[in-house]
Amino acid sequence: MIIQDKVAFVTGGAQGIGRAICKALLTKGAKVIIADINVTEGKSTASEFATEYADNVTFIECDVTNQESVEGIMPFFACPSYCASKYGIVGFTRSIAMSPDFDLHKVRMNCLCPDMVDTPMISRFSKEGEKKGFIIHYDHVKDAVKQPPLKPPAVADVFIDLVEDESKNGAALLIPRKGPPRDIEFPVYQ
Ligand SMILES: NC(=O)C1=CN([C@@H]2O[C@H](COP(=O)(O)OP(=O)(O)OC[C@H]3O[C@@H](n4cnc5c(N)ncnc54)[C@H](O)[C@@H]3O)[C@@H](O)[C@H]2O)C=CC1
């Protein structure tokens, strides 16, 4: 798909991975709606981008859930409920992608499954995060957390590739901390 002049609705676009995706889309000439539950951060991000991209960016308040993760394909003992919600998104995405309605709407459904990304969210992988109930068994996970995380623009680059590649529908793309992104291969059940 050619991104220039398309309208993109980016949920969670005020900060972190969503913000990097907004920036990548604006760079490609899209008109971007930053949709986020955090009005202060959303307005601030929109006005910052508007200095360079003027009328191509706008903010609206919006409450939605949920974006995909590596935890949608691999179990993780430190946050089982979070992990379960991510498995759910993979199943939902692949189910919609194979719908017979696809021939009518032609909307492709794919998901990105990044490993840990350097955003405010990863502060939850800490002793403090454990005290607040975001994770459990911090002492068993802290070494994994020490490896350098991905940077949000690296995830946004893979997102742009996925949007531009019209051959992809129902894909789940793993973005590891080391090495190139790759398609997850799912077992075929007949
Ligand atoms: N940071 C990481 O290591 C990874 C994050 N993810 C997933 O990617 C997504 C984004 O994560 P980050 O950018 O790290 O998080 P973040 O916490 O930095 O940013 C999340 C953004 O979403 C907004 N938001 C939260 N709840 C919302 C709702 N109900 N409706 C609309 N907007 C809402 C927040 O206000 C914030 O602007 C999350 O679903 C996260 O689980 C996936 C893999 C790795």
Ligand SMILES: CCCCCC(=O)/C=C/C=C\C/C=C\C/C=C\CCCC(=O)O
């Ligand atoms: C090695 C771990 C790879 C982790 C990839 C990932 O998805 C990173 C997530 C970062 C933080 C998640 C930590 C805890 C999640 C627990 C609760 C989430 C609550 C959701 C919310 O809306 O607040």
